[in-house]
Amino acid sequence: MPAPLEVLHRVFGYAGFRGDQGAIIDRVVGGGDAVVLMPTGGGKSLCYQIPALVRQGTGVVISPLIALMQDQVDALAALGVRAAFLNSTQNPDERRLVEQELLAGELDLLYLAPERLKLESARELFDRAPIALFAIDEAHCVSQWGHDFRPDYLGLSVLHERWPTVPRIALTATATAATRHEIVERLELQGAQQFVSSFDRPNIQYRIEPKNQPLAQLLQLIRTEHPGDAGIVYCLSRASVEKTADALVAEGIPALPYHAGLDAGVRARNQARFLREDGIVMVATIAFGMGIDKPDVRFVAHLDLPKSVEGYYQETGRAGRDGLPSTAWLAYGLQDVVQQRRMIQESEGDAAYKRRASQHLDAMLALCETVECRRVQLLNYFGQASEPCGNCDTCLAPPEAWDGTVPAQKLLSTIVRLQRERNQRFGAGHLIDILLGRDTERIRQQRHDELRTYGIGGELGEQEWRGVVRQLLAQGLLAVNTDGYGTLVITEASASVLDGSRTVSLRREPERVAKQKKRSAGAELPEAAQPLFERLRAWRADVARAQGVPAYIVFGDATLRGIALTEPASLAELGTVSGVGEKKLEAYGAAVLALVAGDEPPAPAPAVASAPASAPTPAAPDDDYPPLTDDDAPPLDF
Template sequence: MTLNLQAGVPAAASPVEAAEALRGAAAGVSDPGDAALGAEARAVLKRVFGYDDFRGDQAAVIEQVSAGGDAVVLMPTGGGKSLCYQIPSLLREGTGVVVSPLIALMQDQVDALLAVGVRAAFLNSTQDSFERTRVENAYLAGELDLLYVAPERLASESTKRFLENGTIALFAIDEAHCVSQWGHDFRPDYLGLSELADRWPEVPRIALTATATDATHKEITERLKLGRAQHFVASFDRPNIQYRIENKGEVRRQLLSLIRSEHDGDAGIVYALSRKTVEQTAQFLAANGVNALPYHAGLDAGLRARTQSRFLREDGVVIVATIAFGMGIDKPDVRFVAHIDLPKSVEGYYQETGRAGRDGMPSTAWLAYGLQDVVQQRRMIEQSPGDLSHRRKLSSHLDAMLALCETVDCRRVNLLGYFGQQSVPCGNCDTCLQPPQSWDGTVAAQKLLSTVVRLQRERNQKFGAGHLIDILRANKTPRVDQYGHDELTVWGVGSDLSEQQWRGVVRQLLAKGLLAVNDDGFGTLVLSPTSADVLSGALTVSMRTESERASGAGGAGGGGGSRAARAKAAVADLPDDAIPLFEALRVWRGATAKVMGVPAYVIFHDATLREIASRRPASLADLEGLSGMGQKKLDTYGEEVLAVVAATP
């Protein structure tokens, strides 16, 4: 077999043969950083994965790692991180070892690689002894391009000794932010991965994540001993995602309204903080015709696996979950991610919303949050078992999340700014599309804080937001009568604002740190260190105007036009005469995926089907140049695709 470095692969090579030839060529290149290495990488990209060129920093990362250097890669979800270690694994001698915390997803990751002709396997606790032995023998024989392992397995001394008996091309540490002890996804087993640098000093390592502030970036570098690594930081912007945050009212009906009006029949993820809320919300959606399933750590492991499998393999499934669900989900056509409780950090929010729209198509990140969310989060922080430093860290995370919720400026500018990236107003978030109004809330804040003062100093009492608002609005209640609070000088001084407006005042004061939640466990409100500045008039308080619309309006209504909205997202940029073929291809893909036992996107992404529908190829040669049509997929599915094209008018 002769290799033409200009073309990259021999004319008759299979994807695996091509990768082997290129791997051998790379070993003989005197300067791996020259143009030949880039040509080889692009040849693999085209022949194996079916893409014409790299995006962003992919080519530079691949050149760095293929040449034996370390890399730290910060790239948004859907940015193509996996190619940054998959292609070097094909170019270098040996097997690329991928550290992934996601045992439940390893099968799908391996299936996707096998579908394009890459020799991949995994080792985890779901396998029986026969299957483990088969994979281990394949690794030792040099018959694997990529091997996925969980961090807890790699922490085992027996696993390390086993790996030493084979040839390792590289170590890829996916979801590297899990090493951060202050992060939202900390996993103790990740700390042990620092040993890779000492045990295999000649093997290149690449750490990848889609979520990292400057502090987390630094922590990844230090804890994984990547001091000599080259760093690649892409823009975290996901312009296809529309960020929207609204006041929480009847949140389940608000959610149902969103799904029916904009995402009927779409795949989506709904996040909630508690298992009880997850189950109740899933039941509510299912009772209203949504194909919704619950997912949380309290469910049987087998049920969780089946639920995740349905989400990946079926169209239009909505998962209602705690944050136990989602990391590493490769499903490209998740059209919406909704939060019905306030996330604890911007990092968590960004990573969770990033699971929408991995295919680049229009998607929605929707959050409903209200006063009770703020009170609950503040109370949880005060009752945290950690030390003062830990509580302060949690508070800073929450403060940043609240700032994102309460901003009157572009959400995307705020979000990217948190990660140290500058941007301009996006035109695709709620505050850009419908700029919120603000008002001088200083007097209202003084009235609220004065009520807290009167109760605490005159009566030695503390109450929650609801009772404070009753006093301000002169609402006669049994509790008011019990304590004689209608005799206070602040009784009725806030009748000019509605209950909803007052709840907004309390929420925004808490968000700004001008009011505090007591640590008594009951959510009562007390003054903060800066409350005095407001009461004295030294500090003015600008507030976001609260919407007076009914929070759950239309939530149980008909959802007319939602199918049209879904169709618009699915067939974007397609001419009308191509839509029937696109839909026929989706039906074929779904049936094929079911027979193969893999997610539909493992067969082809929607982008490839759209290109087929637009071009109507008539021969295998016509299919060969399409995006996402690698040699293995052309050989496997080409004739079937042509048959669908021929049968569709």
Template sequence: MCVARQDGNGRSGSVEREAGADVVLGPAEDGASSSALDVLRRVWGYEHFRGDQARIVDTLVGGGDALVLMPTGGGKSLCYQVPSLVREGTGVVVSPLIALMADQVDALEALGVRAGFLNSTQSPAQRRETEAAYLSGELDLLYLAPERLKVPDTARLLDGGTIALFAIDEAHCVSQWGHDFRPDYLALSVLSERWPGVPRVALTATATAETRTEIADRLQLNEALHVVADFDRPNITYRIVAKDNPRAQLLAFLRGEHAGDAGIVYCLSRASVEQTAAYLTDQGIPALPYHAGLDREVRARNQARFLREDGLVMVATIAFGMGIDKPDVRFVAHLDLPKSIEGYYQETGRAGRDGQPSTAWLAYGLADVVQQRRMIESSDGDAAHRRRAAQHLDALLALCETVTCRREQLLAYFGQPGTGACGNCDTCLDPPESWDGTVPAQKLLSTLVRLERRGQRYGAGHHIDILRGNASQRVTRLGHTDVSTFGIGTDLSETEWRGVIRQLLATGLLTVQGEYGTLCLTETSGEVLRGERTVRLRREAPRAARAGGRGGRAAKAPAAELPAPAADLFERLRAWRAATAKEAGVPAYVVFHDATLRAVALASPTTTADLGGISGVGAAKLERYGDGILAAVAAHSG
């Protein structure tokens, strides 16, 4: 199927002015031009654009530039794909996701869109074929890795065709202060310099106001339309639990709430990835490892299985996940503390792209805080870099330790204050208790003072032994049984003391230094010691809750809320989809998303016309899959 080319005109709308750019906050009410809506309906099978999509599409169709911040699953790709089909020429998409380009092209071709990519995974013959298709005007969209734009032959190739627009995906990669900086993105300013008349759109799911300003400056988009969509993902339940045997906690969480679901588990180290994947597999949960140290073919095979098979768990470092378009990821779990809220938000956003209930689960403990503080202290960056990293960590620690709504605090970080309690995070569903921890804090800090007077510094465990009066071999050998604070903290358990230390580190009343993470006083420690500052602490959860007991609502399977006959049909349709996808060698969601199958199950269409009226069934998919899906419906009804 070839999409007819049409010229379109941009439309103006009411916007707020900020730093010389148009800034749109929240959903836009105006519609898109008729040419864009026609493409949306015929190709994707959707009747209307969502939220801010219409304004962005019209801006690009009319030749304008845009900077788009939209959460994962918010529909960023449509913002450049539709204008690429409306405008004359080929939409050129700059993306760092080399490993996923083939899947992205497969998904577009399933819609009848002519798409191709150029990257290092292709043979010379494949590259020549794609280049020829571009030069002859036979591509609607062309995906490029950013490093290819530094190659003179690539620029000459682009000059030889007609460029509809440039889309810079994962635009936060240009930010040197960001969590995923990629130097090749700094060269993308060449787009406006070499092709000044071609509209450009930069898109990302994760950026604070500061990062957005840096993106605009580096990509010369200060005068572009800036659209900041609502960052809220209301279908995601946020849960953060205190660590206590984290792998066992993870297992309890998966068995209790996500049995048989697809999900991602993030770990900080490669060794932890492999050990956790093996542990889950031994416990009967199918899991695959993914990290940069694995052979490229192994990574590619594991990624392909995760995308194409149902119910697999991917255990990975943050090397995995960017651009993953699997809509039915029901949970994202972290066994280690991320480095920033930006990283946490982006990683958890990979859950529930289909809008169905999903969970973001994080196990977090004292060792995480010590490790992250130590990594910042020993990093190669200058003082400004370490200070910025510490600020990012402080914001994340505040989210972990809050006794108020987590979602409200998360959204405030991205510039959406005053949203109110969400009712769908652990602190809303099971409000934690707080307590006056001033006296325990003073006992701990006093211990540090007394040891520092002796020129001695130690880690958390040694201080806890002193406070609890544990005359261990080391405590005795060092003569610390005669420290005046020895044994004055027996009213708290070791776990409770670790919680005190963790929270004092989180609030900056303590810090760590050196290779071994020794505890040190800060400038604000004296305020507590002198009684000038009250310390409110979050009470540690009971052991049952730490071990993975349900602290929130379990995410329901996509068929859970369907009436029984429709639920049965939904499962039959999923089986048909799995067989169809396997035969075609593509991920199941490339055939149809769960949301579309749910709609089919509820409508139970009997004719092609009925099926074509269902959201998500475009012309190409109706022609390709219509007979198969109607046969599945008829078999169920018969």
């Protein structure tokens, strides 16, 4: 067998393993099972790809989305790896050819969806084939409490039952201790060695700011920090996705929508454009993103509050997979809290489900409202201790904690008086109008100007009062009523605030963090290296277009940066740049050296992979689980 380190250098062009990669690979190469928790961009795929190239037989990879398998196979083919997939986008002759290659031992890696393993014909095929290992990607999908649950993952215990001697490796980028336990139990991996890497993504700058004209805030983020960059914008509802995508396009930003309500062909085309073109912004619900292997996503923005820290971490982790500076940005407001609370209350889940959903939301709110380092809070959720990072908004512009006991008492007292004296309940907007002493038609009709709390809140402005309401909701000192109208009620904990036995510490939003510098891939290069970097990017785009593959399959931004910095003058020197393996050196070496020398490169090399001209048709129901649906919550006003 070849040595794993030799395969890493020859095929992938990397000098050494990172973190736990070496130990994980040794475990699987030796025939042992492994459970791997490693952040997105941490190099999980190498942990099964290299053992598949070292061990005898084919590595079988269970992957959740067949629409991405073509690009995964193309990326491996560009490295000289013999890879294929089996799914319902293929006709019978294409599937038969792949099966023959598998049985003949002519494949290094084979991708398929978990649903295909339900078919007895597929199980009989693997009975006859030389299998090197089974890799279960996105293993958190097995967790029924998780954010990406896929029922067919529960059937993957068949791997251990039917092929007990074949090593298995389960991988995920996010899992709490409870989810990790569920992965082990449901996949029968009790004997597996567990590898838990650091969850820290130091290249990502986490920023959360009050929602105030979110579209304008998003536009500022894109125009000032990420002009021309690829990014993902997450919205809670389908209507918000459509509205935001249209607004960005109207502002001259190439944006595409993606949600489960779109025609399957439209979704496939939009996903293909996002993967294969530079600078596309995808506006999506959480139905988009799992399995996306695009390394140069420079920002992930949330226009609505995520439902859990796990979901937030998974979604923001799609930025900066190449390790280059990237941004995770969230606009968060009072309406988000009210809406999420109401959605939990109105859901069809049982009491245990609602309790767990509320716990997830509480943890997300704690992350939003912390006055400490965001990264410390985020990593602590996954059980990892850390020091303040110096690269999040609370580190760059520390917020101030202030005593909000008196404003909290004024607000809670208003709610109590309305309920007890008049049997009335209202939402945040009307309560704030009362506290500010406004003369509105509703106040006059309801004679709320006669309340003792009318006009006693003039020390704060409307946005500050909305922050008070939001934070009291986050702290459990306020609740959303179950009437479905978003009205507010006190909780048991409110009594201690009203009687003065409990103080309320609130977060005062700092002045907006100073204008951020551009965070694109080439922005931090020395000025002398930037022209070469841009020439390399333009050449890469031409090659990718000619071959019908995403640009990152030719070379990632990190590799182009390495070339621009070192300016190699020979193939030997180029071969020392991280990400340049034997196959890519052979295919692209002459062109790259010509660009470095300032000459015109030769015409794009012939295709190194047989990618289709357009994205594959989404799978039929018997082969792939449909994309996760999103909640059709009402769109939030911009």
